[in-house]
Amino acid sequence: MTNNILELDHLRKNFGGVVAVSDLSLNIAKGAISSLIGPNGAGKTTIFNLVTGFAQPSGGHINFSDRRINGMKPHAIAGIGISRTFQNVQIFPNMSVLENIMVGRYLRSRAGMLYSCIFPPILRNEEKRIREDAEKQLHFLELEQYADTPAGSLPLGNQRMLEIARALALEPGLLLLDEPASGLNARETIAMGELIGKIKEMNVSVWLVEHDMDLVMDISDYVAVINFGGLIAQGTPAEIQRNPEVISAYLGG
């Protein structure tokens, strides 16, 4: 058993002739907050899509907890413990906040499709348990007062919190956050940073793509920098901030 929860091994992705990810090898440490930064179009979101099964790699491998996951479907990858949020919030706007989280707990419930068709009374207990779990989740994110509100009518900051809550409802080992602070104001960004810290304390490894450098440098244990789909540098935030290559390619730009 290694100390890495996720290993990318010579990962490649081409879209036609365009190389989005080129020969990327990168490890994500277990129990830590890792960040992935790079200029726009560097391939960050593509890497997240490859890891979560929304896109298939053109070459190379992805291992999660020493298990090869490339080629698996998104719902199967979610099933083994990788959860994610999107850059533009993906929630179920016309379902209530509580229902959004309950759907996130679907995989952790025993109520399979056949099962729930055959045993409706048992299902109701199941439903109650899921509801209680979801309420705990809401409490953790301090969103209780919105439980019955349609998710689409929440302010953006709370929608992001909700998306994270739904992702956490899956009880993932690894949580990928795609620009969690984009569109948030300063106060909301600070709250987001605190939340990510709390998630780490829950023993969930976090991998973050973010443009807000203050946030990244503040909360990350490790930072990796990519450009044109390839790795430029990796290390602790302090090392990255001193790295001349990074400064010229990105920070100093």
Added chain:
Amino acid sequence: MNPAEANLVDLVQFFFMGIQRGCIYAMVAMGFNMIYNATGIINFAQGEFVVLGGLMMVSLTMALHLPIVLAFILTVLFVVVVGVLMERLTINPVKQPTVLRLIIITIAVSIITKGAAMMFWGKGSHYMNHFSSAEPLDFHGATILPQTLWIMGILLLVVAAYVFFFNFTMTGKCMRACSINRDAARLAGIDDRKMVMLSFALSAGIGAVAGIIITPVIQMDYTRGAMLGLKGFGAAVLGGLGNSTGAVAAGVLLGVLEALGAGYISSHYMDAIALVILLFVLFIRPSGIFGSSEAMRLKEF
């Protein structure tokens, strides 16, 4: 009876007739919506589910003399299996599923099913006993068949089950989630292909129920699917595609308008009336009378 009273009795009579047919359109429309919400396509084999339900019920009750409740359950199961097979064999294997491709496949399935039904049940129309008495009940001079009451009651049960399923069960919530935002649902670990299969199963089940309850009053034959499907589609569009409460209201409304038209204009125009209404809705308010135009813009179809 004075003329004013006679007119009123006529009106009530047409109304009953309309409700009876409208309930069926409502159920067909619910079936359309279920698959539409899961896949974004219109399943043109929806009417065939109704026919299969009706014909199978005829065989089980009239030829094999099974009790109605048992035959009802077996028939619904049979059509559900047909629906699941349809999805597994013709929809699921499609490599690059586009809306147009899938719709054309459903048309093919409808033609094949119709052919198979003709081979098995023959070209004649099939009579089936009413669930209870076939004696019309008197209602202030107008008459209503006990079967019409059965149809209304079963529609209410189906709607109640539908509401319960989508709002109070996890599987139902997951199906809703999948139709609202498929990517997010997959991230939550929901297998979207399984949800599509389930939507075909449920939709076939509702179609079967519609076929079973209408057969005693219309006598089922293998060609009925197209017209029932078309009227149900009209109801689905009228109610706003994907909106199932709208579909139920629109289905009943369409049935009543059709019956009034048949009664006061000419029964020859009965089918035309429903289709003219459908055309007007498409011209004037394509999102349906109960649908929001905003929701419509978000859909791909």
